[in-house]
């Protein structure tokens with residue numbers, strides 16, 4: 001018999017947002033505009049050298065990130081998108097059956113997948129009634145087998161950010177023997193002044209690792225670059241479990257250019273934030289429940305009607321992301337695309 005692990009039969013599949021020709025895609029929390037022109041130029045230049053392997057050590061990009069975060073380069077690990085770093089974290093912390101990875105649910109759908117790939121046990125704690133992490137309950141759910149905790153702030157798909165005071169209380173409660181990964185994929189969209197920011201906590205909490213990505217605010221989801229900030233012990237482990245040459249030369253060049261031009265690129269986030277608040281308010285005015293969102297999407301907790309709402313939108317060529325029997329996540333995009341969403345949403349009989 002082919003020696004494939006039988007437990008892969010029960011591995012949940014990652015469901016990507018659908019792309020339908022001619023439709024407006026609000027399903028994957030991408031930015032609708034293409035990458036910034038200097039990024040496109042850097043990618044094209046790097047593509048001309050694609051006969052060669054990329055820099056194995058990702059040295060220049062790492063150095064630039066180190067400067068940007070005022071950390072030594074040894075405290076940065078670049079990965080092939082932050083989802084791959086999530087998998088590397090499981091590989092770096094869990095030895096196998098019995099080791100536990102804890103996260104809130106519902107949260108980023110890759111967490112249970114990478115946990116199971118790592119042959120570790122999934123432990124989840126439900127969100128609060130207002131769709132936030134229940135960090136006190138999560139701290140209480142830690143056992144002596146818990147190796148890793150994912151905390152997603154802002155939480156995909158529900159939107160709220162974790163607050164600094166509750167996060168610090170959580171870090172203190174779980175103690176140094178549990179690695180806490182703060183997934184900040186949507187950090188650039190956060191406006192809540194109480195929201196946690198991981199970088200300032202790194203020196204005090206060596207068991208904290210912060211995950212960031214170029215996929216969202218930097219408009220580079222197709223290039224696959226994410227990174228972790230943490231103690232040298234954690235980032236060294238991440239580099240050890242990273243397959244050689246994972247981060248392509250094109251991706252490295254694009255990310256370096258993006259950092260050089262980050263002020264102009266990130267200026268676009270203010271437009272998304274303005275639109276997010278407009279879309280949320282308009283949906284609430286039309287009777288939808290919309291939790292506070294600190295990201296570039298809003299969550300509609302439609303329960304059993306989630307699939308029906310997504311199908312209704314798709315009929316009008318607006319693609320949103322249903323989570324069956326739970327809710328629908330809608331990416332906030334340009335004013336025009338958001339207007340299209342609001343038109344179809346308000347025509348849906350609640």
Ligand code: PMP
Pocket residue numbers: 028029080081082083084108152156183185212213214215221224225226
């Ligand atoms: N974390 C969260 C919370 C996300 O929503 C995503 C993307 N959907 C990722 C990580 C992964 O991003 P990437 O692999 O593109 O860096």
